[in-house]
Amino acid sequence: MQNLGLSDSTPKTESRLKSLFWPTITSDVDVDYLTTQGFWVCTVIAVLTILLGHMFAWAMWFAALFYFLGAMGVRERSRFAALAMFISYALAGFVAQKLTGNGFGIVQILFLALLLANVRAVWIADAWRQTNQPDESPARMQDTAMDIISDQLPAAVWPIGRFAFYVAACLEIAAELWALALPRPR
Numbered sequence: 001m002q003n004l005g006l007s008d009s010t011p012k013t014e015s016r017l018k019s020l021f022w023p024t025i026t027s028d029v030d031v032d033y034l035t036t037q038g039f040w041v042c043t044v045i046a047v048l049t050i051l052l053g054h055m056f057a058w059a060m061w062f063a064a065l066f067y068f069l070g071a072m073g074v075r076e077r078s079r080f081a082a083l084a085m086f087i088s089y090a091l092a093g094f095v096a097q098k099l100t101g102n103g104f105g106i107v108q109i110l111f112l113a114l115l116l117a118n119v120r121a122v123w124i125a126d127a128w129r130q131t132n133q134p135d136e137s138p139a140r141m142q143d144t145a146m147d148i149i150s151d152q153l154p155a156a157v158w159p160i161g162r163f164a165f166y167v168a169a170c171l172e173i174a175a176e177l178w179a180l181a182l183p184r185p186r
Contacts, residue, residue: 038118042071
């Protein structure tokens with residue numbers, strides 16, 4: 001097994017929880033893994049927004065589109081998108097807590113931790129980019145439908161979709177801050 005490279009004799013230095021929520025980021029491969037994970041987390045949030053949406057229909061679809069565009073930005077290593085996804089999701093939890101008393105559950109806290117890991121990864125990758133280190137990201141795959149969705153779609157949509165995302169992020173975060181500023185409903 002070791003001759004074939006299928007077995008690693010070095011012990012893992014990180015626990016599973018640490019590698020999921022606060023991994024050691026030492027290469028572009030690590031960043032690629034985290035941004036793919038962030039893409040899927042944001043996509044799941046977008047789908048859950050539609051499935052579990054308890055708000056106005058137009059606001060639900062707007063939020064879902066916002067999270068999906070943000071997923072593409074996270075995948076494309078946009079610092080603004082990663083930070084906007086984390087801030088918006090945290091604010092949404094505070095708004096839900098204020099309006100319904102059910103703000104942060106276990107799933108929401110786990111998603112927030114994963115989004116925070118993405119902010120960290122994108123920030124580190126951007127610092128590498130600014131020091132003119134070559135980008136050594138693995139090649140984007142297109143073997144399966146999941147590869148096409150998570151690897152090819154963001155690269156095709158983000159260059160144009162980012163402008164709509166910037167506007168949507170400002171509107172979404174402003175709406176959440178406004179909802180927090182309103183008096184608590186009785």
